[in-house]
Amino acid sequence: MASVHLPRSLVTLFPDPPPRQLELDAATVLELVEQLEERWPGVRDRLCQPGPAFREHINVFIDGERVGIDARLSATSVVHFIPAVAGG
Amino acid sequence: MGRRVQLLLGTRKGAFILESDPARREWDLRGPYCETWPIHHLIRSPDGTLYAGGGSPWYGASVWRSEDEGTTWTQSSEGLTYGEDGPKLMTVWNLTASDGSLFAGVEPAGLFRSEDRGATWLHVSGLRDHPSRPSWEPGNGGLCLHSIVPHPTERERMWVGISAVGAFATDDGGHTWEARNHGVRADFMPDPHPEFGQCVHKLALHPARPDVLYQQNHCGVYRTDDGGRGWTEITPGLPSQFGFPLVVHPHDPRTIFVIPLNGDDKGRHMIDGATAVWRSSDAGDSWQRLSDGLPQQDAYLGVLREAMATDSLEPAGIYLGTSNGQVFASADEGGSWRQVADYLPAVWSVETSIVED
Numbered sequence: 001m002a003s004v005h006l007p008r009s010l011v012t013l014f015p016d017p018p019p020r021q022l023e024l025d026a027a028t029v030l031e032l033v034e035q036l037e038e039r040w041p042g043v044r045d046r047l048c049q050p051g052p053a054f055r056e057h058i059n060v061f062i063d064g065e066r067v068g069i070d071a072r073l074s075a076t077s078v079v080h081f082i083p084a085v086a087g088g
Numbered sequence: 089m090g091r092r093v094q095l096l097l098g099t100r101k102g103a104f105i106l107e108s109d110p111a112r113r114e115w116d117l118r119g120p121y122c123e124t125w126p127i128h129h130l131i132r133s134p135d136g137t138l139y140a141g142g143g144s145p146w147y148g149a150s151v152w153r154s155e156d157e158g159t160t161w162t163q164s165s166e167g168l169t170y171g172e173d174g175p176k177l178m179t180v181w182n183l184t185a186s187d188g189s190l191f192a193g194v195e196p197a198g199l200f201r202s203e204d205r206g207a208t209w210l211h212v213s214g215l216r217d218h219p220s221r222p223s224w225e226p227g228n229g230g231l232c233l234h235s236i237v238p239h240p241t242e243r244e245r246m247w248v249g250i251s252a253v254g255a256f257a258t259d260d261g262g263h264t265w266e267a268r269n270h271g272v273r274a275d276f277m278p279d280p281h282p283e284f285g286q287c288v289h290k291l292a293l294h295p296a297r298p299d300v301l302y303q304q305n306h307c308g309v310y311r312t313d314d315g316g317r318g319w320t321e322i323t324p325g326l327p328s329q330f331g332f333p334l335v336v337h338p339h340d341p342r343t344i345f346v347i348p349l350n351g352d353d354k355g356r357h358m359i360d361g362a363t364a365v366w367r368s369s370d371a372g373d374s375w376q377r378l379s380d381g382l383p384q385q386d387a388y389l390g391v392l393r394e395a396m397a398t399d400s401l402e403p404a405g406i407y408l409g410t411s412n413g414q415v416f417a418s419a420d421e422g423g424s425w426r427q428v429a430d431y432l433p434a435v436w437s438v439e440t441s442i443v444e445d
Binding site for chain 1: 161164
């Protein structure tokens, strides 16, 4: 099971919000996003643009390495979704 | 609580609601809503639902919905896309409810329709199929569809305004569209009278005279008496041709309000730092400056295209929100004004709603 960490600014968009941290069994990051979408409809649109690809300012890391949407997961992967830091 | 007047505010950092009794002297503020996303437009549909349109730099464009006066919100952008091969949809500029449908004007310019109260969206693709589309160019605010003007009784008819492309109309429910810019100047173009490319800033009509439309343009203020087939300039009498919002009096189709700013290349703020709304009571033939209660010194305020509104009371209330975070209100049709909010994020839109408990 991958350990998935979601940003506060994402989970607060949903009336029945996802937890900030959860365990999911998925082979790729895309599959992980689809599992999130099944439980919290709309979350895919917030993270991804058509393609699908991650939105420009959504950074995803597996075990500290920045990855794309097709990256593979292992049973011990730690996945962080991190919106880019910005000013203003 | 009885009858209440609400000002629905879209701002650079969230949506807010100002609320008063019908005297419209004391106002209470609540918000911010929508997780402080940039919100271009907050409206109330005829069934009482609140909708907010905007876009997050991180999470994209979306339309928010609240059925409990803003206490809780859901948001969706399902279908709000040009697809994998199309341009990335940046944000929602305008929401307009009409005859059970909800329309969204977006950037890059396009029109979307929802028949399920904002849960899913359908692209009104006929507009972007217009042969002029490859030549559409953005204005300073982006290539945005900011004005959606449905015909009040004929469901198949609608006008839209796009910066900096101009006004378009459909008579067949959005399948085909026609540019309606004849008579409107585009001084910044090599040909100042093109078929399209005019920088319309706001389109508006009064439901009692649906073929009379008004527009505040980058290059003047205009009126059409034939649904946009020909426009007549009504700028003479105003101190500047440049401004953003234009609203029509709720009970008088011949009375309109604009806010002239000092010019497109001079800061786009109040002329000489003195705040004023200008009113015409004769469909643009003459103009009157309204400033009683508005700051007249060192007030370098800007008011954007969606940031002026009227209410439906008698006498009508007029409201404006500034890019500097103030809201000013008049309960007597612009005769006198008071500041009713300050220190807000930049106000991008003002709408009104009369709520009965």
